[in-house]
Amino acid sequence: MKLGRGMRLPVIEAYGLVKSYGSTVALRGLNLVINEGEIYGLLGPNGAGKTTTLKILVSLLKPDRGHVRIMGIDLHRYRVEALRNVGYVPEDPYIFPNLVVREFLEFIGRLRGIPRDILKERIERYLSIFDLQEKERDLIKTLSRGMLQKLAVISAFLPRPRVLIMDEPMSNMDPEAQHVFKEEVRKLVRNGSTALISSHMLDMVERFCTRVGIINKGVLIAEGEVDELKRRALGGEDATLEEVFLAVVRGG
Amino acid sequence: MRRDILVAGILFKNYVGSFREQRKLLAFQIFVVVSQIPVVLSVFLSGGHGGAGILDVLERFGVDKYLIAALLSFFLSLLFWIPIIRGQSRIRIMSAAEYSFLLSQPIEVDEYVVGRAIFGGVLAPLVGAVILFIYLPLPVALLNLPLWRIPLLYAAFILLLLYAMLLYYTGIVITHLAELVGRKRILRIVGALWLMLSVEVGVLTSSVPVFAQLLGAPVAYLIVGLMSRSFFPFFGLIALSSVFSVSLVLFILRRLSRGVSPEIVTLIGAGPHLRDKTGKVEEAGIVRFAEMVDMNRILTSKIFIDLKRYKIFAIYKYGVPLVATVSLLVRFLGDLVGLFGGSGDLYEFWEFMGPIFGIVIFITIAALMVGSVIDEMKCFWIYRSNGVNDNDIARIIFVKLLLVGMIAPLMTAAMMVLTLDPLVIAAAFVVVTFYVLLMIPVMGWTGVRWGTRVKVSPLSPVLYYTEEVQRDPALQFIMMLVMAVAGAFAGLQMLLFFLVISIPYLIFVVAGISVLLVVIGERILRALMRRVEMR
Numbered sequence: 001m002k003l004g005r006g007m008r009l010p011v012i013e014a015y016g017l018v019k020s021y022g023s024t025v026a027l028r029g030l031n032l033v034i035n036e037g038e039i040y041g042l043l044g045p046n047g048a049g050k051t052t053t054l055k056i057l058v059s060l061l062k063p064d065r066g067h068v069r070i071m072g073i074d075l076h077r078y079r080v081e082a083l084r085n086v087g088y089v090p091e092d093p094y095i096f097p098n099l100v101v102r103e104f105l106e107f108i109g110r111l112r113g114i115p116r117d118i119l120k121e122r123i124e125r126y127l128s129i130f131d132l133q134e135k136e137r138d139l140i141k142t143l144s145r146g147m148l149q150k151l152a153v154i155s156a157f158l159p160r161p162r163v164l165i166m167d168e169p170m171s172n173m174d175p176e177a178q179h180v181f182k183e184e185v186r187k188l189v190r191n192g193s194t195a196l197i198s199s200h201m202l203d204m205v206e207r208f209c210t211r212v213g214i215i216n217k218g219v220l221i222a223e224g225e226v227d228e229l230k231r232r233a234l235g236g237e238d239a240t241l242e243e244v245f246l247a248v249v250r251g252g
Numbered sequence: 253m254r255r256d257i258l259v260a261g262i263l264f265k266n267y268v269g270s271f272r273e274q275r276k277l278l279a280f281q282i283f284v285v286v287s288q289i290p291v292v293l294s295v296f297l298s299g300g301h302g303g304a305g306i307l308d309v310l311e312r313f314g315v316d317k318y319l320i321a322a323l324l325s326f327f328l329s330l331l332f333w334i335p336i337i338r339g340q341s342r343i344r345i346m347s348a349a350e351y352s353f354l355l356s357q358p359i360e361v362d363e364y365v366v367g368r369a370i371f372g373g374v375l376a377p378l379v380g381a382v383i384l385f386i387y388l389p390l391p392v393a394l395l396n397l398p399l400w401r402i403p404l405l406y407a408a409f410i411l412l413l414l415y416a417m418l419l420y421y422t423g424i425v426i427t428h429l430a431e432l433v434g435r436k437r438i439l440r441i442v443g444a445l446w447l448m449l450s451v452e453v454g455v456l457t458s459s460v461p462v463f464a465q466l467l468g469a470p471v472a473y474l475i476v477g478l479m480s481r482s483f484f485p486f487f488g489l490i491a492l493s494s495v496f497s498v499s500l501v502l503f504i505l506r507r508l509s510r511g512v513s514p515e516i517v518t519l520i521g522a523g524p525h526l527r528d529k530t531g532k533v534e535e536a537g538i539v540r541f542a543e544m545v546d547m548n549r550i551l552t553s554k555i556f557i558d559l560k561r562y563k564i565f566a567i568y569k570y571g572v573p574l575v576a577t578v579s580l581l582v583r584f585l586g587d588l589v590g591l592f593g594g595s596g597d598l599y600e601f602w603e604f605m606g607p608i609f610g611i612v613i614f615i616t617i618a619a620l621m622v623g624s625v626i627d628e629m630k631c632f633w634i635y636r637s638n639g640v641n642d643n644d645i646a647r648i649i650f651v652k653l654l655l656v657g658m659i660a661p662l663m664t665a666a667m668m669v670l671t672l673d674p675l676v677i678a679a680a681f682v683v684v685t686f687y688v689l690l691m692i693p694v695m696g697w698t699g700v701r702w703g704t705r706v707k708v709s710p711l712s713p714v715l716y717y718t719e720e721v722q723r724d725p726a727l728q729f730i731m732m733l734v735m736a737v738a739g740a741f742a743g744l745q746m747l748l749f750f751l752v753i754s755i756p757y758l759i760f761v762v763a764g765i766s767v768l769l770v771v772i773g774e775r776i777l778r779a780l781m782r783r784v785e786m787r
């Protein structure tokens with residue numbers, strides 16, 4: 001641990017999360033603490049429980065056991081207050097099919113209480129950097145998957161939230177959009193936000209996340225800075241993240 | 253032949269699931285059938301006079317059983333010609349499991365095609381559309397036919413379904429073969445000619461020409477004969493030739509599909525969204541949320557544009573007035589020509605048919621209602637992660653359900669204008685409204701259960717009629733339950749209607765309870781919203 005890091009405030013805290021779907025146990029006592037100013041990458045193979053975790057963090061799912069605090073606020077007891085600080089991007093965003101792009105963004109902006117002029121300015125800017133200007137008046141049901149993902153990302157960025165929780169946000173984006181996305185996240189984090197991003201793609205995370213957690217079968221099995229994790233793996237400092245990942249996941 | 257049936261059986265398994273699920277399903281179907289008893293009962297309670305009324309009125313219009321049988325024959329034949337005319341050369345399926353199953357197993361294409369026809373014609377309706385079978389004994393009740401007609405009717409009905417599917421598949425296979433040899437255009441022209449000639453000769457002679465009925469005739473005459481008081485002449489021959497035609501088409505389909513390539517089967521992607529061709533909205537039609545301040549107004553506007561773009565309001569604006577006007581016109585023209593000979597028959601006929609139409613309208617509307625909730629639930633993450641509270645969500649979903657649901661009472665009342673009796677019109681409106689309000693919590697619950705399952709593709713209203721339902725036992729469970737409840741309520745609704753007509757002041761009682769139902773309905777939706785999980 002580097003000095004000073006431990007001093008930062010925890011922004012997302014999840015303790016002892018357990019969740020099952022019928023007979024499938026998705027989470028078995030997951031603990032996760034993410035501190036202010038981090039870009040935290042939650043890595044794991046398919047079915048590890050990433051989506052389940054993130055859904056619990058925005059209270060789309062209720063954990064069977066365990067509890068969650070966002071910015072110190074108990075999510076279960078004060079949901080609306082806690083989520084006021086959060087921007088969320090789901091894994092497979094389904095968005096009001098009969099609204100047009102601009103209507104949706106204005107709708108979100110108003111729900112979040114963003115003043116009118118600032119809202120218009122931000123919408124314009126995000127549409128332009130994500131190359132969606134042309135689609136401003138298009139019905140959302142006509143957008144492609146990648147565009148939907150971009151739209152969901154924009155809606156999460158719009159209120160400049162203190163906490164970003166994003167489920168594989170880059171999976172359908174083209175390289176250009178991925179680049180813009182990373183730049184924007186960095187910018188938000190420089191201005192005081194914290195980001196939690198799940199992914200099964202390692203290279204996405206390598207030069208982007210400040211800290212990485214590896215989840216497998218519903219528990220966090222390793223955590224640390226990318227370099228630190230590499231050092232711990234057998235391959236030493238030269239190990240690729242992939243080797244670390246495989247070593248950790250197979251090691252159990 | 254045995255392998256075709258095997259294929260049908262495997263498809264059945266694929267869609268219905270394990271035996272345990274099937275047993276559960278069966279139990280529910282029995283439940284549905286039992287729940288329909290009030291409907292049938294109310295027919296008997298109304299003395300069955302409605303049936304006689306219908307026949308009299310129809311006959312005055314020149315519609316007898318010969319014409320009905322001829323029309324049915326034409327529609328059956330049309331099933332064969334439709335794929336040809338449209339140039340449809342593919343069997344479209346929605347299940348990826350079925351698709352890979354076909355490609356990976358040592359099954360011949362002809363066995364698959366026939367197996368699928370059997371599955372689609374007989375097994376699928378048995379599972380997915382029990383409702384088709386429930387009302388079959390109704391003509392027996394209405395016309396006081398002997399009870400032994402009932403099993404015969406069921407047999408004939410299954411034969412009809414199978415035959416319809418076989419004809420349809422034969423049409424597709426023939427188109428496919430024509431495509432393979434580059435003769436599809438000619439075939440389409442032949443099909444179009446057949447349709448044009450049928451319609452033209454039909455209109456000129458005011459009858460259905462023989463060549464237009466050719467393919468469908470035997471089975472159509474069989475079923476219409478069984479449903480009417482006296483059989484057609486040579487009825488035994490008709491029955492025999494029905495069985496013969498079905499076997500013949502089965503044989504032909506099998507022969508023809510031997511030359512077909514496996515590409516005849518295509519998987520239609522139930523992608524996440526239905527792509528529309530016209531995506532852009534005019535600048536003037538765009539809603540300015542940025543200018544709104546009041547949270548209530550913002551949420552309600554969102555619901556309103558949704559309904560507007562679903563063209564729900566068009567039904568209010570044009571549909572209802574149109575139906576009312578047509579009802580009035582029919583009434584005045586009918587009186588003018590003396591068609592109805594006093595109003596007695598017509599009155600009874602309509603008094604009886606009104607609620608039945610009401611139910612039919614409602615079932616259509618119900619699919620729309622559930623669909624509109626599904627859409628909201630798929631987007632539930634937007635509300636929740638942006639901090640909208642549950643009560644607000646419950647309220648807008650209630651408003652949405654109400655706005656969609658109220659089409660049913662308005663349409664029913666508009667049709668009742670025909671009677672020119674204010675009491676009947678008011679009773680229809682109040683009773684169907686009551687029914688809609690009763691159904692709102694049920695539809696809300698269905699939409700929530702359905703919309704929060706990630707596996708389902710949001711084809712929303714269409715969902716009720718697609719294979720999507722046949723594939724997912726949980727959805728079947730939900731649908732069966734809804735149908736059972738809707739059916740039971742529908743029966744009660746008809747009884748209530750007759751009751752209100754004979755004791756008019758009950759209208760106020762029903763209206764009063766309706767107000768109460770609004771409050772209760774919203775409360776139930778609130779409780780539902782609190783418990784939502786997006787799985």
Ligand SMILES: Nc1ncnc2c1ncn2[C@@H]1O[C@H](COP(=O)(O)OP(=O)(O)O)[C@@H](O)[C@H]1O
Pocket residue numbers: 021024025026044045046047048049050051052053706787
């Ligand atoms: N709605 C659901 N119903 C049943 N099982 C589910 C559902 N969602 C996820 N699961 C199961 O829970 C486990 C974790 O899934 P998920 O959180 O989606 O993993 P990830 O996002 O890491 O791929 C998997 O085994 C998955 O099959």
Ligand SMILES: [Mg+2]
Pocket residue numbers: 050051052091
């Ligand atoms: Mg996932």
